[in-house]
Amino acid sequence: MTDPLARPPKKNPQKVQTVPVLPPAFRSRAAMGLTAAAAEGRFKLQHCAECGAVQYPPRDACVSCLGLELLWKDTDPVGELIADTVVHTSPNLYFRRQAPWRCGTVRLNAGPSIFCHVHGDCLKGSDVRLLSRLDRAGQGVLIAIPKETTPNMADDPELRELGADPKHRRVLITDGRQPGAPALAKALLDAGAMTVFVGEGETWRPYPERSALEKMDGVHLMPLDLTDTSSVVELAGEIGGKVDILINNARFMRPGGVLARGDTAFARDEMEVNYLGLMRLAQAFGPGMKARGADGINNAAAWVNILSINAIANDPAYGSFNASQAAALSLAQSLRAELRPGGVKVMTVFCGPTDDDWYQDVPPPKLLPGAVARSVVQGLRDGVEDVWCGDVAKDYAERWRQDPRVLERELAGDMG
Structure with missing residues (x-):
């Protein structure tokens, strides 16, 4: 029977770092x-x-x-x-x-x-x-x-x-202000993660999730503002060499499509957090993770992006937000190719409507924080690239596979 995996010792900074190498990658088109x-x-x-x-x-x-x-x-x-x-x-x-x-x-x-x-x-x-x-x-x-x-x-x-199991690995969750952050941190710790770093912007402003995060052993709150390049770079300089799994759960969203808004202010904020925030993270943390793909039991293993299922097909009721999600999805696909030489997997968790204030007028079913957290952990264990979280996401994905154009028309059907 398999022996339990022992907690790895602290790394020796004087030891030469193991260079990542990959198994044979050539495949036929059929394969x-x-x-x-x-x-x-x-x-x-x-x-x-x-x-x-x-x-x-x-x-x-x-x-x-x-x-x-x-x-x-x-x-x-x-x-x-x-x-x-x-x-x-x-x-x-x-x-x-x-x-x-x-x-x-x-x-x-x-x-x-x-x-x-x-x-x-x-x-x-x-x-x-x-x-x-x-x-x-x-x-x-x-x-x-x-x-x-x-x-x-x-x-x-x-x-x-062949996976990215969180056991004995150190994880960064980029936004502790998101309602699902405590559930995600707890799920990772329950899965055996050694340390969970949680980013928080505007540390002077209180938020309800903070007290729950502070009570968890193994959670460390760190200042992180994804709209500020210097903030991202500073945190990467402090913990970048320790992050084995990065989970980008940051999200800025407001309802409304193109014509429902009188200016581009909210659209700019959505792109700053959802798209450019991901780019800042990638530029600051990506090179270090790519270099640590062969770093033993707790090597750099995975990058996770939590996105709306409407990144693949826009719902006009949240049209501008979904456009920023589509941009983030496209950027994640580029990041996947760029991190692959280091053996680091890039996973996208596609979520349906979540049970929070911004989806309050959307009928159920809605996702609870625990469901998203379980999907993230299971996806890491399985080492997959795409996770469809919740009934709505799975339904959209199946309809999208059948005919993307039909799904586009269905989502726009109530806009008249």
């Missing part, structure tokens, strides 16, 4: 479907539209009938581990550093046999479950885990390497 599924934590394989045969590895023509229409579908992930081995050395720098590394062959109940990474608790000949995960290079890979949960299962080195 990108596996990566797209892994980005959402879904186990998908190609299914032939003509004969129904399940395909692996990804290919351009059916192995059974040579049909060309291969559809990516959610597939039964259960199978039997029929062979395994342990790699103790490799010509690849990444796997040489990670050795010993267990891998094996799983015969799926759905048909194909798959060569994949293997969790240490899996027994040869036993039933296992395949997970679709993103590796350090941001590409989809498969790992076999026990069908039933085992003690300390999340502490397996291979499974942890």
Whole structure:
């Protein structure tokens, strides 16, 4: 069984820092479907539209009938581990550093046999479950885990390497004034985070969340104003080398679209916090996190952006705010590519309406702070890139996949 992960010792500042290296990243266009599924934590394989045969590895023509229409579908992930081995050395720098590394062959109940990474608790000949995960290079890979949960299962080195579990890591939450900040900090501490730094702007102005944050052991309040470059740079200089996971929950929003506003004042504020604030954070904290992608158990692992689901399709009732969210989403996609060489994952949590004053006239269902916090922690453990939090976000995402133009019309339907 997996041994529990021990708390790491303090780093020796005189020791040479380990340079991040990545596993092989080349994939065919067909194989990108596996990566797209892994980005959402879904186990998908190609299914032939003509004969129904399940395909692996990804290919351009059916192995059974040579049909060309291969559809990516959610597939039964259960199978039997029929062979395994342990790699103790490799010509690849990444796997040489990670050795010993267990891998094996799983015969799926759905048909194909798959060569994949293997969790240490899996027994040869036993039933296992395949997970679709993103590796350090941001590409989809498969790992076999026990069908039933085992003690300390999340502490397996291979499974942890494919995620960004908060356990024994230090986290920065950028805005303590947000109503969900205390729930998020508590969820991270409950997940095993060593330290949670929480940024707060305008420290002279009281806010209800502060008292709840001050009562938590392991939470440290830090001055941080995302609209002030010097404030962001100063905090990065103080704790930038310690942040393993950065969660950007900052948000400025006001209702109204383009014509509902008489000027651009609020729109400017929304862009200052939601878009330019993210850029300031990236420029101050990004280089340090990118350099620390191979820094042991508590290496820099993930960057999380909490955005509105309307970043993918604008609701005119909050049109200007949603435009700033779309800009932040586009910037996050650029940041993902820029942090990838360091092995740092960039995750976006798409949220439906939250249960707060700014959505008071929006009918339920609405998200409670605990739901967002749980989604963030689970997304980090799974190492995914996209998390759809709440029924509204999941519904929008499905409708957007079917036809973005139809969803745009539906959201604008009550504007007449």
